Amino acid sequence: MKKVKKAIIPAAGLGTRFLPATKAMPKEMLPIVNKPTIQYIVEEAVESGIEDIIIVTGKGKRAIEDHFDHAFELEINLVEKGKLKLLEEVRRPSSVDIHYIRQKEPKGLGHAVWCARRFIGDEPFAVLLGDDIVTGDTPCLKQLINQYEMLQCSVIGVQPVSDQETNRYGIIDPIGKDGRLYQVNNFVEKPAPGMAPSNLAIMGRYVLTPEIFNYLSLQEQGAGGEIQLTDAIQKLNQYQNVYAYHFDGIRYDVGEKxxxxxxxxxxxxxxxxxxxxxxxxxxxxxxxxxxxxxxx
Incomplete structure (x- = not known):
């Protein structure tokens, strides 16, 4: 049984909801108190047992690479001033093995994941989106990995949202439930108001089998004229069960102001x-x- 050891973090979006702040700074680097949002995502991956991370970036995202690199002059300065606790905090992001690839055109989330296909190869992998930060006793991604290890099938993280918000998310159409685990009939990307099959929304955490790339490679456009990951998951579900798991934890939406x-x-x-x-x-x-x- 192949373990989930690789993760993709898409970070190529333009961040238009936060303009003008994101004109020259990636939205993933906007801080929550004193830590950029993307660092929370990376730390969740590491705490879940992920060993290799690939961040899919775009133009103007160099600050992300700099953040996860060593800053020798800064570190020496902190050592000389005896600020060892702060030094530990500064060094923490650079202790992770992170790779980078560029999404050369903004074609959507599905395309961003497809860009990392060679890095993933034929292994199961995780996808973590930066618009959602989740806190809890057990990392959200770890909960999904635990389910994958039992099922040997793709598992998508979900939580309920209000009926008024379902048009903002990918929504599942469940056909069976076992505790927090759902068997799914359909995955629907941003259904029209009043047309959602449930209020269980996909919350930016996925564990996927490599077969998903068979459907992403079709490059089919979906909602918003983009290549949607949810559409590929729906196609995969027709040939290989894809489950949804209502994860435990507090989810924070940092994708809007x-x-x-x-x-x-x-x-x-x-x-x-x-x-x-x-x-x-x-x-x-x-x-x-x-x-x-x-x-x-």
Whole structure:
């Protein structure tokens, strides 16, 4: 039985929702408190047992490579100043074996995954999207890998969303359930409002068999005129069972502005150093807002 040891992290998107901040900085490098979003994703992969990671980048993403490389001058400076704890934090991203490949054209998530096909070869692999950060006792990806090892089939991470949000996600059409595990009839990419077969949404974590590349290689356009990973998963499901797993954990949406702000606040509140001053500052802001409404 081949283990899941490789992971793909697509990071070639233009980040238009965060313009102008992402004009010169990759959206994956936007920080949550003091750590870029992509580092949370990489750390989840490593904690799940992944040994090799390939990040699919695009034009203007060099900052990602620099972040996961050694910064010798900075490290020497921290050693000289005795800031050893901070040195450990700085070195942590560069301790992972990471490879890079460019998606030369923005053709969609399915195409980005297909670009890494030679890196994956004939092994099962994981895909982690950077718009979702998940926290929990057991890493989200590890939960999916555990299911894969029992089933020897592709497993997709899902969680419920409100009926009003189903048109934003890939949605599963379940036909059977065993605890948190679902057998799936169809995978539907961004169904029209009111047309979703369920409220169980695909949340950016996948464990896939290499046969998925047979369908991604067709380069068929789906929703938004892009090559959709969900469409290839649906085709794979017709020949080889693809399961969905309702993973345990708190999922944070950092792919849009409000979700990003709320994630930053939540992580900051859980930071022992920032919690008290932040709560005090938020109380002052709310008080000031209330006063302005009364005056207005």
């Amino acid at each position: 409000l979700g990003y702000i709320l994630t930053t606040l939540d992580f900051a509140i859980r930071n022992g150093e920032l919690r008290i001053p932040l709560l005090k500052a938020l109380e002052e802001i709310l008080s000031r807002e209330s006063m302005q409404k009364v005056i207005g």
